[in-house]
Amino acid sequence: xxxxxxxxxxxxxxxxxxxxxxxxxxxxxxxxxxxxxxxxxxxxxxxxxxxxxxxxxxxxxxxxxxxxxxxxxxxxxxxxxxxxxxxxxxxxxxxxxxxxxxxxxxxxxxxxxx
Amino acid sequence: xxxxxxxxxxxxxxxxxxxxxxxxxxxxxxxxxxxxxxxxxxxxxxxxxxxxxxxxxxxxxxxxxxxxxxxxxxxxxxxxxxxxxxxxxxxxxxxxxxxxxxxxxxxxxxxxxxx
Numbered sequence: 060x061x062x063x064x065x066x067x068x069x070x071x072x073x074x075x076x077x078x079x080x081x082x083x084x085x086x087x088x089x090x091x092x093x094x095x096x097x098x099x100x101x102x103x104x105x106x107x108x109x110x111x112x113x114x115x116x117x118x119x120x121x122x123x124x125x126x127x128x129x130x131x132x133x134x135x136x137x138x139x140x141x142x143x144x145x146x147x148x149x150x151x152x153x154x155x156x157x158x159x160x161x162x163x164x165x166x167x168x169x170x171x172x173x
Numbered sequence: 174x175x176x177x178x179x180x181x182x183x184x185x186x187x188x189x190x191x192x193x194x195x196x197x198x199x200x201x202x203x204x205x206x207x208x209x210x211x212x213x214x215x216x217x218x219x220x221x222x223x224x225x226x227x228x229x230x231x232x233x234x235x236x237x238x239x240x241x242x243x244x245x246x247x248x249x250x251x252x253x254x255x256x257x258x259x260x261x262x263x264x265x266x267x268x269x270x271x272x273x274x275x276x277x278x279x280x281x282x283x284x285x286x287x288x
Contacts, residue, residue, distance in 0.1 A: 063215075092275055102262060103176075104216070104279035150215050158228060159268065159275050160206070163215030 061086045063153050065164035072141055073172050080136045080167045082151030088112075093127065093134045094152040094161065104150070110134065111156075141171045175199065177280035179265050185286045191253035194283045198246070198267030204228075206277060207240055207250050208264040216264055222248065223270070255287045 062085040072078050084093065095107040108118065110127050118125050122142075126135045138145050148168050152161040178197040186192050198205050203224050208216035219238065221228040224245040233240065237256070242248040252259055262284050266277040 094276075096279075101281060102284070103281045104264065104266075106276050106278065109276055152215070154275070158221065159204070159270055159277070160218050160221060160229060161208075161216070161277060163217070165213070165215050 061153050061155070061162040063151050063162055063164035065151055065167050067167045068165070069168045069170070071170045071172065074143060075140050078138050078141050078169060080149050080169070082134045082136065082164060084132050084134065084151070084153045086153060088155050090156045092154045092156065092159070094154070095125065095136050096150045096152060098148040098150060098166070100147070138169070143171050143173050145169060146171045177265055177267055177278055179280035179283055181283055182281065183284050185288060186255055188257055188287050189254040191251065192255055192285060193249050193251045194263050196248045196250070196265030196280060198265070199278055202267035202269050203245070204268045204270045205242060205248050206266040207248070208266065210262040210264055210282070212261070219250070257287050260285055260287045
C-alpha cells in the first residue's frame with residue numbers, strides 16, 4: 060500500500076522568507092513517481108514537478124527546489140524568497156509505474172504575508 | 174491548449190437527491206480520472222478510465238456512484254442518492270499516458286454541498 064505523509068498542516072511566513080514543505084512516503088514498489096502539486100484558492104491542482112525513483116538529483120526551477128532522498132523516503136520542497144502569490148495548498152503525491160494513479164498527502168497550507 | 178473543463182462549478186442538493194458532473198479532458202488524452210477531495214484532505218481517486226474502459230474503480234462506492242466515458246472523450250460522474258458525507262470537491266484529471274507523459278492535468282473541480 061502506498062502512503063504519503065505531509066506532517067505540516069499549515070505554514071505562515073512573511074514575504075521573502077524561505078519555506079520548506081516536508082513529504083515522507085511509503086511504498087513497496089521499487090519504481091515509482093513522486094509529484095508536487097499546487098492548489099491555489101481557485102481550486103485547480105497545478106502540476107509542479109515529477110521525479111522518478113531512479114533519479115535522486117535535486118532540482119531547481121526558479122524559486123522552487125526539490126530534495127529527493129530515497130534513503131529516508133522523503134521528497135521535500137523549498138520555496139526561496141516566498142511571495143504572496145505562493146499562498147496555496149501544496150500536495151505531495153506518489154504513483155506506481157503502470158497505472159499512474161496518484162496517492163496524495165493531506166496537503167500543507169502555505170500563507171505568505173506581505 | 175485548452176485545459177480540463179468541468180461543470181458545474183458548484184452544486185447544492187438535498188440528501189437523497191441525485192446529481193451529475195461533467196468532464197471534458199484535454200484533447201488527445203486517453204486517460205481520465207475522477208478524484209474526490211473532502212475539505213482538508215488530499216484528493217482520493219474514485220475511478221480511472223483508459224479511453225472508454227475502466228482501469229480501476231476499486232474506490233468508487235458503487236452502490237451510489239457511477240461513471241461513464243462512452244465515447245472515450247467526455248465523462249460523467251453521477252451520485253444517486255447523495256449522502257451528507259458526499260459533500261466534497263470532485264476533480265477530473267486527464268493524462269497522456271499512452272504518449273508517455275505521466276503528468277495528470279486537473280480541472281477546477283465541482284464543489285458539491287449536500288444538505
